[in-house]
Amino acid sequence: MPRERLYRVEAIVLKRTDHGEADRLLTLLTPDLGKLRAIAKGARKPSSRKSGHVELFAHTHLLVAKGKQLDVVTQADTLDAFLELRENLERVGYAYYLAELVDRFSEEGTEHRATFALLLRALAALNDATTEPDLLARFFELRLLQYVGYRPQLFNCIHCGKAIEPVENFFSAEAGGVIDPDCVQTRRAQIAGRARAVSPTAVSRTDDFVERGENARNDAQTISLDALKILRYLQTREWETVRGLRFAERGEAMSEVESLMLRYITHHLERNLKSVEFLRELKAGLYAAKK
Numbered sequence: 001m002p003r004e005r006l007y008r009v010e011a012i013v014l015k016r017t018d019h020g021e022a023d024r025l026l027t028l029l030t031p032d033l034g035k036l037r038a039i040a041k042g043a044r045k046p047s048s049r050k051s052g053h054v055e056l057f058a059h060t061h062l063l064v065a066k067g068k069q070l071d072v073v074t075q076a077d078t079l080d081a082f083l084e085l086r087e088n089l090e091r092v093g094y095a096y097y098l099a100e101l102v103d104r105f106s107e108e109g110t111e112h113r114a115t116f117a118l119l120l121r122a123l124a125a126l127n128d129a130t131t132e133p134d135l136l137a138r139f140f141e142l143r144l145l146q147y148v149g150y151r152p153q154l155f156n157c158i159h160c161g162k163a164i165e166p167v168e169n170f171f172s173a174e175a176g177g178v179i180d181p182d183c184v185q186t187r188r189a190q191i192a193g194r195a196r197a198v199s200p201t202a203v204s205r206t207d208d209f210v211e212r213g214e215n216a217r218n219d220a221q222t223i224s225l226d227a228l229k230i231l232r233y234l235q236t237r238e239w240e241t242v243r244g245l246r247f248a249e250r251g252e253a254m255s256e257v258e259s260l261m262l263r264y265i266t267h268h269l270e271r272n273l274k275s276v277e278f279l280r281e282l283k284a285g286l287y288a289a290k291k
C-alpha cells in the first residue's frame, strides 16, 4: 500500500454537511490553498473525539491525508471556536452569512490570504458582544469584494470618470459603481435614440433594444449622499476605526446601504444567498418577540 500523503493546514470551517453514515464533509477556507473540501470521518458519532474539533466557523489546525477523491482530516486542533457568538442566534446568523459569502466568492486551489485574515478577524469581532453585527457585515462585504476583484467604484463616475459631486447620484450593480446624474441622462437619451433609429420594420430588434435599455436603466438606482458617504467610509477605513462609529442614528441610510450591497452581491454571484433569508426571518422573529 502506498503511504498516505499528509499535510498540515490552518483552516476556518465554512460549511459542514452530512456525508455517508457517520461522516461530515467540511468546506474549509485556508490561506494558501483557498477553499478546500475534506471529510471528517466518524465526526457524527457521539463518541468521536474529533467531532468537537470540527465545529462550524472554528479556526483550526488540521492534519489532512490526501485521498483519491476527497482528502480526509486525520487530526484537528481548535485554535478558536468563537464560543461567545454561538450563544447568540442572531450572531450565528451573521456568521452563516459571512461564511456563505466567502464560500461563494472564493475558489479551490487559489491563495486567499487576505480573505482568510478578514474572515478570522470578522469572526473574532462577532464573538465580541460590543460589535454591531450589521455594521460588521457591511464592512466585511466591501472588503471581501475588494479582495476578490469586485470592488465597487464609489469616487468617480463609472461612465465618464469624473469625480462624483455631493448630490444624489445613481448606483448600478451591473456597471460596478456610481454613475453621475448627467451620465444617467445621456444614457437614457442614447437608449431612446437607438430604439428610434432602428428600422420600424425590424420590430423584434427594436423590442430587443428597448428591453435591454430598460434593463440598464432600471439597474441604475438612486443613491443618497448619506448612503454614499457610509459606503466610502467603510471601503477606506480599517475596522478599528469603523467599529467605533454609531451609524444607528442613520438607520435609513444604513438600510439603503444594506439593500444596495445585497443587489450588488447577488448580481455578481448570479444567485441568491440562503443565509440572507435566514437572517431576515430571524430578525423578523426577534423584532416580534421584542414587541
Ligand SMILES: [Zn+2]
Pocket (backbone or CB within 6 Å): 157, 158, 159, 160, 161, 162, 179, 180, 182, 183
Ligand atoms: Zn459620468
